[in-house]
Amino acid sequence: GCVALEMDGEEGVFYRRLPKVELHAHLNGSVSYQTIEKLSKQKPHLNIEQNMTAIGKGQRRTLDECFQVFKVIHQLVDAEEDILMVAKDVITEFSADGVKYLELRSTPREEKNTGLTKRRYIETVLSAIQQCKNEELDIDVRFLVAIDRRNGTEVAMETVKLAEEFMLSSDGLVVGLDLSGDPTVGHGRDLLPALQRAKNSGLKLSLHLSEVPSQLDETDLLLNLPPDRIGHGTFLHPEVGGSKSLVDKVLKNHIPLELCLTSNVKGQTVPCYSKHHFKYWYQLGHPCVICTDDKGVFCTDLSQEYQLAASTFGLSRESVWNLSQQAIDCIFAEDSVKQQLRQKWAVLKPQVLK
Ligand SMILES: CNc1ncnc2c1ncn2[C@@H]1O[C@H](COP(=O)(O)O)[C@@H](O)[C@H]1O
Numbered sequence: 001g002c003v004a005l006e007m008d009g010e011e012g013v014f015y016r017r018l019p020k021v022e023l024h025a026h027l028n029g030s031v032s033y034q035t036i037e038k039l040s041k042q043k044p045h046l047n048i049e050q051n052m053t054a055i056g057k058g059q060r061r062t063l064d065e066c067f068q069v070f071k072v073i074h075q076l077v078d079a080e081e082d083i084l085m086v087a088k089d090v091i092t093e094f095s096a097d098g099v100k101y102l103e104l105r106s107t108p109r110e111e112k113n114t115g116l117t118k119r120r121y122i123e124t125v126l127s128a129i130q131q132c133k134n135e136e137l138d139i140d141v142r143f144l145v146a147i148d149r150r151n152g153t154e155v156a157m158e159t160v161k162l163a164e165e166f167m168l169s170s171d172g173l174v175v176g177l178d179l180s181g182d183p184t185v186g187h188g189r190d191l192l193p194a195l196q197r198a199k200n201s202g203l204k205l206s207l208h209l210s211e212v213p214s215q216l217d218e219t220d221l222l223l224n225l226p227p228d229r230i231g232h233g234t235f236l237h238p239e240v241g242g243s244k245s246l247v248d249k250v251l252k253n254h255i256p257l258e259l260c261l262t263s264n265v266k267g268q269t270v271p272c273y274s275k276h277h278f279k280y281w282y283q284l285g286h287p288c289v290i291c292t293d294d295k296g297v298f299c300t301d302l303s304q305e306y307q308l309a310a311s312t313f314g315l316s317r318e319s320v321w322n323l324s325q326q327a328i329d330c331i332f333a334e335d336s337v338k339q340q341l342r343q344k345w346a347v348l349k350p351q352v353l354k
């Protein structure tokens with residue numbers, strides 16, 4: 001099976017007990033091995049094996065191959081009951097890993113065969129969140145509606161309108177919009193009107209930016225919005241072909257970066273952990289939030305990502321604690337939620353950092 005790096009002993013216990021905030025998690029990329037197993041058993045005709053839905057330890061794929069993996073998972077998760085189960089399982093797993101606040105993101109899909117609409121898709125994820133709330137898991141979950149850039153201008157605008165609707169009707173669960181999908185397909189300029197409209201209506205924006213090289217024009221254009229958070233931002237800085245002016249825009253607007261070490265290494269946009277751009281931005285004192293991206297596909301969890309960041313860049317436990325605490329400042333939920341989380345961290349600090 002797909003076993004994440006072993007986290008036994010005192011070290012592992014610390015990272016698991018560390019209270020954490022997860023801000024960059026794609027629902028269908030977060031599906032665990034156990035949940036995939038359940039789904040494959042229900043759909044044996046699809047003949048899906050584990051190596052088709054996850055990239056194991058030491059394995060690498062091109063980003064293009066990663067996007068093939070999502071296609072396979074989407075085949076398995078195509079009905080309302082699948083989405084409900086997957087969302088509940090993913091939330092439960094994040095909670096078990098010590099995540100206290102989670103922003104899940106997912107692309108509403110229309111399924112011709114099952115009659116699922118985009119609206120129903122969102123409603124299903126929201127009811128999974130609600131069901132987990134009723135079970136009194138110690139995790140606050142919010143939702144970002146995702147735009148897949150491959151689907152172009154019109155779908156983007158349709159998705160924004162849906163997100164606006166749910167922002168007003170979901171009791172604060174829908175807080176923002178994500179822009180993701182294969183970064184090599186399409187151009188941000190075509191999505192600008194939709195993103196601008198979302199921002200004006202009060203949706204927070206988290207955009208995948210400069211995940212691959214040579215997107216300086218697109219990144220510059222989208223940074224002018226400006227977004228509220230950036231996913232990856234791997235190629236923003238001059239050393240890897242970005243530019244000082246892009247970096248300055250990010251710094252000036254204090255736009256937090258969502259950084260996903262294992263995702264970038266396994267997807268080969270970053271050559272190795274020690275060359276991850278976490279180092280560049282962290283040294284500048286810029287807000288960096290450690291995230292998983294796709295914990296199922298990349299066989300990781302948030303505890304492990306914190307541990308990897310710490311061991312790669314020599315962070316003390318105190319620094320690790322501050323890193324997880326500072327993520328609270330970057331969440332999209334309202335200030336009262338931030339206050340509650342800060343309170344939670346304060347209570348846990350003496351127990352965890354002893
Ligand atoms: C690895 N780096 C990445 N870069 C860009 N987009 C990514 C991604 N990882 C995941 N997604 C986006 O999330 C979808 C799967 O979850 P949902 O069906 O939306 O829940 C993918 O199809 C892709 O659009």
Ligand SMILES: [Zn+2]
Nearest residue numbers: 026180231293
């Ligand atoms: Zn992502």
